[in-house]
Amino acid sequence: MKRLFVVALCLLAATLLWTPRFADAEEPIKIGVIVPLSGIAAQGGVELRDGIEMAAKEKKTVLGRPIELIVEDTRVKPDVAVSKAEKLVYKDGCVALIGVFSSGVGLAIAKNIDKLNVPFLTTHVMTTEFYGLHPLVFRSGQLANDQTAVGNVKGILATPDLKNRKYYVLVHDYAWGHDGGERFVALAKENGIEVVNPDFDKAPIKTTDWSTYISKIKASGADGVYIVLITTVIPVFTKQADEFGLFENMRLVSAAAPGVTELEAGGKACYGIFGASCYSWDIDTPAANEWEKKYWEMYKAIPSDAAAHSYVGAMNLFNGIEKAGSTDPMKIADALRGISFDGPYGTVRISAKDNCMRNEAVLTETMAAPENPYGAKVYMKVLRTFTPEELGPPE
């Protein structure tokens, strides 16, 4: 009887020791996706989510475990985003956070990263404050403000129609807008480009009527406009500016690429927007074409830069976890430094120096689209390509 009891005890112990490992192998790796699904940037948030979802479906497993995405809506509000991040980490047990469509939101989460203690990879945050901000904070997505400013200034100097113009600068009134405005004004000054309002106008994010700003631009004597406005708002601004006849003699350069859906809705009023960005569906490479085909098959939507950024960012994150061989935050962070992924806009490498990506980018101009599989009427035509070294920052 005693022997039977010992055998039963051993069997029970063996079962208990074995079961968690078995369960662990089946337990999904949870990734917290923080995107705006309501509010001013909701459409961009949907595209970010779709890009991450596409990467997860393609990657299927990490460390032999299925990937589970848990999506939370930030409403583009920093306080909401922080509480959602806490919920994702503490309650849901996410091992990493990805997404974010706003520098203000991104910085708010980054400030709490010690407490959250998970790697946080942003795919749509452009503020330069992210360079080397924290060992657990990464950027792999849209170009940062300094890179965009370099691209746009190079673009202005190389494009005869943009070169000898006086620029009026209009930004959205929050961290990214201020940073983007300052970067452009400083770089423009260095390169002999005249800016008529070096202190630039800061429009509240909730601005819907741009008429007064447009009147100010008209009265300023400028014949070029540099905008640092949230992508979804760009067509709203251009549509109103077009009604005022602003673009009859003026050219528009944008720090952020306008959203593809809004470009379609804005129509002809959205022609003639210049800007440096990572991705346009006009990029003609086998990798870009293949990704666009898959994206179209999955979502029946025009391939957007937000989706491309988040897809690449998610792939870098998944591969980083795989490379780390563990869900330990610091091990993942170490693995992410220097990692790269070949995707729809070339090789995107996360710098080991400052945790932010370096990649090729393009200067584009929006115009009437040629015949295309997506039925798009407006597109961002690629005018030239920048190497990662051209855009910097140096490593």
Next chain:
Amino acid sequence: MQTLISSGADIVFNSLVLGGVFLIVAIGLNIIYGLSRVMNLAHGSLYALGAYFGFTIVGSGLNFFIALLIAPIVVGVFGLLLERVLIAPMRERPMIYTLILTYGLMFFLDGLIKYLWGNETRFIELPAFLNQTLTVGSISYPSYRLATLFGVAGIMGGLSLLLGKTKIGTTMRAASNIPEMVSVLGVNMKLVHMGGFVLGCVLAGLAGVLAGPLFTVYPIMGHEMLISSFVVIVIGGLGSLRGAVLAAFLIGAVQTLAEFFITDFAMVVVYMMMAVILVFMPRGLLGEGKFE
């Protein structure tokens, strides 16, 4: 000199257009409050609903002017259902009940809009003749914005006739000022409340279609407009129609001037003005405001 004239004209017209849109939304809100003492927090969402109905009607190939006629009626019918099903049963309860109810309704309508039309920003297509820039000398201004001014004037004229020259209007004004007396005289107050709510909703819908081509159409477009409308009715005096007219154009002018000259602090100026008026003129600019 030409720039000065052009900028001056822009400021004047921009102020009037902005004030005009504020006015139509705020008047609707004020009528609902004045007649039934319901502070309708879903009013901004009804404004958005009007814009989306307008977008759908124009998108289906019909003329913008047909949208301007049909969309407000559809919002009015929707308002009638809301009033009968949700608001009327709450009428005898303290105002906080309808306040919370309409607050919830606002989120419901926002969700409904997102479900039906998606998150994308929408643009209402205008007839070609309204899609131009009119130029007189050194002044050039979008033709639709000028047309909006005529539209606002027309709506206000119609409303003045309705409230001032018809029996329904007289009853409504009386019910707003001395509801107990009107009730004693045998007027069906249920009908008055219902009529006031529907009229307010129609105005919200009308403002939505008018403003759609100006400010574009997106799911939460009503939130900001609701806040601005509250500022208008607080400055003009709760329930005061004449006060609302004055306040709407005053805010339109102050906001436009502040945006032009001290851009970064424009909204601070508007809210500071509201705070000062609340402290020194709690019944609004004309002293006609009503309190519960």
